[in-house]
Amino acid sequence: MRIEIPRDFERIGALQIFGLQKVYELDSGPGRRERDSMIERLPSDTLYDIMREMAIVVPVKEERLKLIEGVLVGIPSPCQVILVSNSARSPIDRFHMEQETMENFSRFTDKKVLVVHQKDPTLARAFAEAGYSEILDDDGLVRSGKAEGMIMGTLMAKWLGKKYLGFVDSDNYLPGAVHEYVKEYAAGFAMNPGAKTFVRISWHSKPKIVESNLFFAKWGRSSVHSNHILNRLLTNITGFETEIVKTGNAGEHALTLDLALTLEYAAGYAVETHHFINLLQEYGGIDRPPRNLRPGERVTLCQIESRNPHMHASKGDDHVEDMIDASLSVIYHSRLCPASLKAEIMANIRMRRGDNAPAEPFPMRIYPALSQIDLPTFFERWQAGFRRHSPVVGSS
C-alpha cells in the first residue's frame, strides 16, 4: 500500500489529529519499506505483521448470509475475526444459520472466526460480576444495539490477546472494499506505532441512485453535520479555524486495544462521534490534565480516505435525521461544548426538525470506559461458561 504522509495536523494537549491521507496504491507488493517527503510505501509484510495482532469485529443483526460471507472473503487471513451477532433465535434461529455459515466457511478457509451472541447469558453474568452491569437490561442480558456489540467485540479481542481492533460492517456489498479498509487500518498502525492510535476511514464516495443513474456522492448526509460541528468545537478550543475532521462518524475505524479500553462508548448512533469527543476530553488537556498516559506518550488519530466507493445494503432513509441528532447530542452534552456552539447545534436541529425540534438534544446513554471492568474476573467467568458455539477460535 502507498499512502500520503499527512500534511496537516492539529495538536490538542496529548492528542494529535492528522489530516486526511490519500491512498495511491492498494498493493505495493513485498520488499522494503520506504518513504519520501510525500508518500510512504508499506510493503505487504509490514501490513501482515500488524494483521496478525489484529482482531476485526463484525457486528451482525439479521444480515443476509451471502453478504456476511462476502465480508469474510474480504478480511485478510492473518486477522482474527470476531462476529458479534444480535440476530433472532426464534421463531427462526438466524443465529444458528450464521454459526453454520461461519463453520462451513472457516472449514474451507482455515479462517480464525469467533462467533458470539449478544444475548449469551454467560457473557451477561461475566459483565455483572466484573462490575459493568451498565450494559445489562432489565432481563439481566446485554442490551441490544451496535455499541453494546462493539463493547463485547472489544473485550473478546482483549481476551484473545490482540493488540489492534478494527470494525467492519456486515452489510458491505464489496469484499474488495472490506479488504481495503483492513489494509488501511494496518497501514495506519504501521505509520503511527504508538500504543494509543486511532485510525478512521473516510469513504472515497458513496454511490446513490439519482434518476436511474449512479451518482458518486462525496459525503454522507450525516457526516456533513457531525464533521462541521466537531470542527467548530476544535476551532473554539484552539482559536484557529480548522476543517481537519473528516471522519466524525466513521463506522469504519480501528484502534489499539490499549486506547480502546480507556474510551467511553455512546449507545445508538452516537458511538463514533462520541469517541472523538471522548478523545478530546481524556487526552486534550483542556479542562484537566490527560490521564492514562505514560511519560511523553501521545494519542494519534489518523484519517485515511479509502479508494473504493462504499456500497452497503440500504436500510431505508428513516434514520438519517436520528443519526445526525445522536451525533450532535454527544457534542452538545460534552463538558467541552461552549454555549456558543450549543446555540449553533440547536440552530442546526431547528433547521432540520422545524417545529419538532426539542428544547435541547436528547442525551445519549454513555457507557463508561472498559478500564473500569475487572478484566481477570470477566475473562475467568466468560471462559468458565464458554461453550464452543462454532469452530470459533481457529489456530493462530
Next chain:
Amino acid sequence: MRIEIPRDFERIGALQIFGLQKVYELDSGPGRRERDSMIERLPSDTLYDIMREMAIVVPVKEERLKLIEGVLVGIPSPCQVILVSNSARSPIDRFHMEQETMENFSRFTDKKVLVVHQKDPTLARAFAEAGYSEILDDDGLVRSGKAEGMIMGTLMAKWLGKKYLGFVDSDNYLPGAVHEYVKEYAAGFAMNPGAKTFVRISWHSKPKIVESNLFFAKWGRSSVHSNHILNRLLTNITGFETEIVKTGNAGEHALTLDLALTLEYAAGYAVETHHFINLLQEYGGIDRPPRNLRPGERVTLCQIESRNPHMHASKGDDHVEDMIDASLSVIYHSRLCPASLKAEIMANIRMRRGDNAPAEPFPMRIYPALSQIDLPTFFERWQAGFRRHSPVVGSS
C-alpha cells in the same frame, strides 16, 4: 488468495477447459503454499512472483481521468502497466492529458507505466515493415478499435520481456475489483504453470438499477448467449452435453505471452469469444492436429468467479444486441460450426432481431496470429522511432 480447485473439466485434444472456480479469500497472507482436496491457498509471495513477470494492458478511449487513476490504484505495484490510448488528439488533446495524469501518478507511486497511442505513426511503420499491415487503415495508421489496442498491448508486453499478459478495462469504478482481477490472473497462472495458460474471469454479479434499487444480476445480457452457444458447440464436438463455458465474452482475461502470440484476434465486440473459438481450432485437434505445441504440452483454460461486483461506467445499452451478434458471428463462421448449430444461431438472431435479422451473421474482421509478425524487425523499428511519451517504462 484461496481458490477452489476446479471440479469439472472438458478435454478436447490438447485443450483442457476447467469449470468455474470460486474464490474463498481475497488475501490469504504470506507463508506456505498449501492445498487440500478442495481448496488451494496461494500465499502473497507466490502471486507477487508471477506479477513481476506480468503486464497489465489498459485500453483507453476518452475515459474520465479519475476512473483511469482509480484503475491504476488497483493494479498491484509489481505489475508493468501498458496503457494503450486511442483518445482524441484534437481539438482537445485528451491523450496529452492522459500522459500528464500518468506521469504525475507514476512519480508519486514509482509505478511502471508505458503509455502508447494507437495512432502513433512509429508503430504503424513497425507493423507495416514487420509484415502485419492487416492492422492498418487507409491512412496507413493502426485501425481504431479495442481489439487493435489489445494487439498493440500484446506486442508491447512481449517487447518488455514479460511472460504473462492481462487485460483490465479503464472504466471500472472499483479499484478493489481491479486488484482482485489481477490477483486472480496471477492465481490462475500459479495453479496452471504450463507455458500456454488462459485465465478468464466470470463476474460475481453486475449491479443494475431496477426501479431505483440496486439489483445484482448474475449474468450479463450478452454472455448468456455466447456461453450458451459455445457450450452447444462443445456438446456437438464431444457428444456429451456440457455447461462448462461461463466466460464466453470475458473482457477480464489474461494469458501467457507464449499462448497470446499463437491466437487470432477478432475485431469489434468479438475478440473474447473468438479467442475461445480459436483455442478450439488451434488446439482441439478436431479437424487437424494441434500445432505450436511441444511434445506432451497442453493448453489450459481456467475460469475464476470474481467476488466483487462489476461496476463500470455505463455507456448506454445501444450496443448489447450488436455485441451478441458479433459473438455469435465468430462461432457461426468458424469452420468447426456444424449446420445444426448454425441453425440454432440463426434462430437466436431472428428471435432478438425479428424482421431485421440478416440471412447470416455479418462476418467479423479476423486478424491473423501475431506469430506471423517478424518480431525482431517490429521491435527494432519501434525502438528506433520510440519517443519518450511519458515516464513510460519505470524501473523494473
